[in-house]
Amino acid sequence: MFDKILIANRGEIALRILRAAKELGIATVAVHSTADSEAMHVKLADESVCIGPPAARDSYLNIPSLLAACEITGADAVHPGYGFLSENARFAEILGEHNIAFIGPRPEHIRIMGDKIEAKRTAVRLGIPCVPGSPGAVSDDAEALRIGAEIGYPVLVKAAAGGGGRGMKVAHTAEELPGAISTAKAEAKAAFGDDAVYLEKYLQKPRHIEIQVLADGQGRAIHLGERDCSLQRRHQKIWEEGPSPALNAEQREEIGGIVARAMAELRYIGVGTVEFLYEDGRFYFIEMNTRIQVEHPVTEMITGIDLVNEQIKIAAGSPLTIAQEDVRITGAAIECRVNAEHARTFTPSPGRIAYYHPPGGLGVRVDSAVYQGYVIPPFYDSLVGKLIVHGRSRTEALMRLRRALDEFIVDGVETTLPLFRTLVRNTDIQNGQYDIHWLEEFLAAEAKDEK
Known part of the structure; x- marks a missing residue:
């Protein structure tokens, strides 16, 4: 196992990785820009290193600074989280050249899946259905x-x-x-x-369905069911749920089996997400993300499997210990991405959080790195946190989400909480009758009605 992990990221995902590492007994190093000196993961890590000014290109994307931080602290592994350098094959190679483990896939797999054309060719070769x-x-x-x-x-x-x-x-x-x-x-x-x-x-009314995979690079791979990420604005996901209300168990096992066998043949290592458009009972591959996803808590809630924990152990050389028959999909989970944005115009709203009260209770999880008095900087994404709920059924999950959203208070900045409070009460959403165009059509209709 690793002795010390440097977390090459910020915000809620940095805190999420830090928690997983601590539960494995691994020391942590937080890196941060000058704008993030008061960030929660910086306060909680065993060590912290400032790697540059606020601009991401001068800090979180600055490979020499990250290498220097590894050398200063003696970190023997780097977890890139999502975004920034998480899908940068050259970064993974450079770490390897310095005998530092990259907690993620092999560079060649990052390159293949990062090139949409090569990714599609590879999917065809592996027997994954394509558009x-x-x-x-x-x-x-x-x-x-x-x-x-x-x-x-x-x-x-x-x-x-x-x-x-x-x-x-x-x-x-x-x-x-x-x-x-x-x-x-x-x-x-x-x-x-x-x-x-x-x-x-171009598919007319598809859903966005993604399959979560876990593989050890030694020819063993499993799938952990699907997430439905069809509620999107400008191709950006805002609401994810699992299982999808559009699939049955037979369809889930069929497409999940295809993906798991493909990843085993590819000798993929770590976590990955294979994304599809789904229409009229057919799946069409669109891309693969070779990193942990923002929406990974949905899968954790319905399977009970800690994806970041497994990701770290596999990167350290442990074989996959979970068999496909061990995976049980239980109940339903929904995640809402709460951003510091105006709920209708989506204009960013950085600033100081004057009051913060996250919801709680059975089946409620909030992944966030903010706190009362924290200043959301204007330099990065506007994510305040992710609200994830789990229920024994989708109906129970929706009712729990409604209750949790009503409890969630963030004052001092605008947030998208009012939008989610509207969506959770919408009949189409409650019935699971939506596609990748639904949200933009809904927002356009609301804007028209307000005029």
Whole structure:
């Protein structure tokens, strides 16, 4: 096992990793920018190192500073959390060159899954169902028009190196396709430094279903069920739940088995999430995230398995000790991402938290690193915390979520709590009748009604 883990992140995920490490008896090192000197994980870690000024590029993305922090403290492992350097293959390689363990996948797997085109090729080879589309980046408009005619309109133009909805455009007709490609390429170049784009069939009303996997790099892999992340705004998830109200046990085992076998064949190591669009009973691979997910507590609540704990043990060389038959999906869990944003305009609202009262009670979990008097800085994401509830049934989970949201108080900054209080009372949400477009359509309708 590791002696000391450096946590190369901030906020609630840094605190989450710190807690897992402490429960394993491992010493922790917190790194922080000057803006995060009063952060909770900094206060609770065994050691802390300031790695730079507020800008992420000068601190949390500064690899030389992180290496220096490892050397100063004697850390023998780094946990990257999510975001920042968590899916940076070169960072993982550099750590290895300095005999420091990267708590995550092998660099080659990060690279494969970080390139959307190569990820799709790999998924096809491993037998994972994919969305019909171009086999690779499209070279010109003529090729794109030929492929568009083959797979049928509408088609989705996607950046090969993309994420977060950037470099993504829909063409409903052949006439719209050249313009969509031009715009997507420009966005992709600006955001990722790579203007390669590819085409996929655009699904009309899909759900976003993701499968959580755990693998030890020695040919053993299991799945831990699915999460439904269909409630999104601008391709950003805000509400996740598991199991999905759209799937039955047979569908869950079928797609979960396919993914677990693929990860075993790939000799993947650690935690990972394989994401699909799901429509009319069929799954279509879209990408794989080679890190711990923001929404991992949903899976922990319904399986009782500590994903970060398992991630650390596997990275330290322990074989996977959980068999597929040991995994039991119990009840239902829902997570709401509470952000310091206006609940309707989503304008960021950094500032000092004047009063903070998180909810509690049976089946309620709040993953947050804020406290009363804490100042949410304007330099990073606006996450206040994640409210996760668990119930014996989805109905019980929804009622528990309603109660917990009514208890949750954050004063001094705007938050998205009012939005969730509305959503949990919505009939479509209560019936599980929603897709990836539902939330934006709902918000647009509400905005229209207010005029």
